[in-house]
Amino acid sequence: MSAPPPAALPVLAEADVVVIGAGPGGFAAALRAAREGMSVVVVEKYDMPGGVHTSGLQGAVNKGVGGIHSELMERFDREGAIYTATEKELPGWAGNPLSHYDWYLPPGSAFSRSSFNPDAAGNILSRMLEEAGVQVFYGAAFADVTLEDHGGQRSIREAVIATASGRQAIRGKVFIDGSGTAEVVARAGAPFVRGGGRQPQSVRQDGASRPIPGGLLWIMSAVDFSRVWDYQQRENDPLLGKLIAKARAAGDIPEDLYRPRLEDEGVYGKQYIGHPTLDLSPAQGPGTFILWQNVPYEWALHMDDDAEHAARAARELRRLIQAEAFFLGKYVPGFENAFIVHVGRYVGVRDGRHPLGEYVFSIEDAREERRFADAVTAPMTKTFFWDEYRKYRFEVPYRCFLPRTIDNLLLTGASLSFTFETIFMVMRNFPWCTQTGEIAGFAAAESLRLGIKPKQYEWRKPLF
Ligand SMILES: Cc1cc2nc3c(=O)[nH]c(=O)nc-3n(C[C@H](O)[C@H](O)[C@H](O)COP(=O)(O)OP(=O)(O)OC[C@H]3O[C@@H](n4cnc5c(N)ncnc54)[C@H](O)[C@@H]3O)c2cc1C
Structure with a gap:
């Protein structure tokens, strides 16, 4: 029947x-x-x-x-929803390797970076x-x-x-x-x-097809970027590697969360892999920055069509954000008073x-x-x-x-x-x-x- x-x-x-x-x-x-x-x-x-x-x-x-x-x-x-930062507020931003968008500019050059307030x-x-x-x-x-x-x-x-x-x-x-x-x-x-786009060299070797990682964006306020820049120059530490090493040695970055950047992998290494990786852009007003937290590549999550993957991404990316905020506040000059003001409502899919x-x-x-x-x-x-x-x-x-x-x-x-x-x-x-x-x-x-x-x-x- x-x-x-x-x-x-x-x-x-x-x-x-x-x-x-x-x-x-x-x-x-x-x-x-x-x-x-x-x-x-x-x-x-x-x-x-x-x-x-x-x-x-x-x-x-x-x-x-x-x-x-x-x-x-x-x-x-x-309606006043756009904020623009220039070299006047952020000298040291153009060409800075921590900048999500403006790292390729000649260091110290003029720039104009606009963002709209999402809400x-x-x-x-x-x-x-x-x-x-x-x-x-x-x-x-x-x-x-x-x-x-x-x-x-x-x-x-x-x-x-x-x-x-x-x-x-x-x-x-x-x-x-x-x-x-x-x-x-x-x-x-x-x-x-x-989804399962082109793979970076380091993960291509096992032949598995993985989607380009999705990401969860978050926002921190009360960041004094001039102090970050001072530190980068003074200590010759453009990617904050010395501070990351110090935090790891002190056990302040859980080993299961640590991931080195892959410098030779273009956009993958620079932006889609690594933890903690200070990858940010000015947003909303002075001292406020948007940060990217991407799914680690090897997790190979398909958030768009697998409920467990979606739940894991939401849960664990928040854990990564918490760990990153802790590292920044404790170790990185300029972040002492910074705090999380907003985490995106969902982990965005890049390759579904x-x-x-x-x-x-x-x-x-x-x-x-x-x-x-x-x-x-x-x-x-x-x-x-x-x-x-x-x-x-x-x-x-x-x-x-x-x-x-x-x-x-x-x-x-x-x-x-x-x-x-x-x-x-x-x-x-x-x-x-x-x-x-x-x-x-x-x-x-x-x-x-x-x-x-x-x-x-x-x-x-x-x-x-
Ligand atoms: C982390 C990340 C960073 C990015 N950075 C940039 C950038 O810097 N610049 C740029 O131009 N692009 C960027 N992109 C790409 C761009 O954001 C997306 O490709 C674009 O938003 C896709 O637009 P869309 O309208 O197709 O879908 P989306 O923006 O994904 O919107 C889909 C909408 O559908 C809704 N929806 C989904 N499923 C359901 C359902 N079952 N029921 C009801 N509603 C549903 C969602 O809530 C959402 O509002 C980024 C993407 C990601 C994920």
Whole structure:
């Protein structure tokens, strides 16, 4: 006897466009679709839009790239949410090896480093959705989909979500995966490959495939950076190695938490490995800095699709943060009075699921600078980090927004159908996630206006 069909869930809302996740991609998709006249519902796990850039504390400001991204940068600025540090407040910052972004500048040179306050930005994003008439369910976790089958292709009928009221359904005509980790793709049974990008030499030898580590960002206040710099110069200790050695000898850095930096491994060694590693950037106001705490590479955690991994990352990264704050306060001049003011709401995933869409953009597309009839953007020139920092001029085809086997789902942000080396450090950054979000929102609205599925929509000219 077959099992009885599951009872239908109560329907919480119904809309033209349902967006799962309100990171830069989902936020911009929802806003654009609403501005195109569609009814829009957003499901967001945390308490504000912005994803990694608000809930995850990653407030780096980039020059506006047009559309909603430029609007955001202007609005953050107008509402006093942007803080800019220059060589006047932080002499000794440019070229400092402790600086997450500015270590490569000529030492002592002029610089300007801007960041937005994640909570102030989250409030602005939230108001913008409200102004556009988007209905947002915060504190609501997307869990599953119900599907309709029609000969080879399937459509999503409902998103199943878990809220304070229990499990409920949201019905929609078009769905947009703004989860940042292609969660809707996975639940809908559409194909993807699992994260496991290029490995640094030291961990490559065992042949195991590990994702590029995710990270938890945190913020410390009351840091006197001029004293850190004095110390670095006076003791000729640019990376604080002497202080780390002293703390280890005194048993103040637990041996199971200690990890040396891998100096020869480019971005991996400099930024993604090592503990304690003072890796910071000015944020929010004088004396306040954002710090990075990355998952140790060899833990090989997949926080996006393994509950135990996600729990371990949350638990142990907090332990690393506590140990690092203790080391800084006790050993590093300038940190004596510093304290933790904020830890991100979640450990961000850098290399999660990569959906396989109707077109998978690959490094060969970039190298050969291929042109596409369905390009959504005019050719853009970007540095391809995984291809020895070469610059290519490339276009993004609309088919990268269309997951295989589902006809009413659009991809965006970090979940586009791009190979690992083309999404990482190229398309998954804040400005481009906002741009591809806007493209997804526009495509949803256009196909609804034409009474067709996004998969049938013929994209004809770039939006940006
Ligand atoms: C540690 C770290 C540092 C980074 N540093 C930079 C940087 O310096 N500059 C830069 O430009 N980019 C940086 N990035 C990359 C960039 O932040 C991401 O690629 C970008 O935020 C992806 O945008 P998104 O909208 O696709 O997803 P996300 O920003 O990940 O947003 C996804 C949203 O979906 C929500 N969500 C997820 N699952 C569910 C669910 N089941 N139910 C409901 N809601 C859900 C989340 O709460 C979140 O709000 C960094 C990323 C990480 C992880």
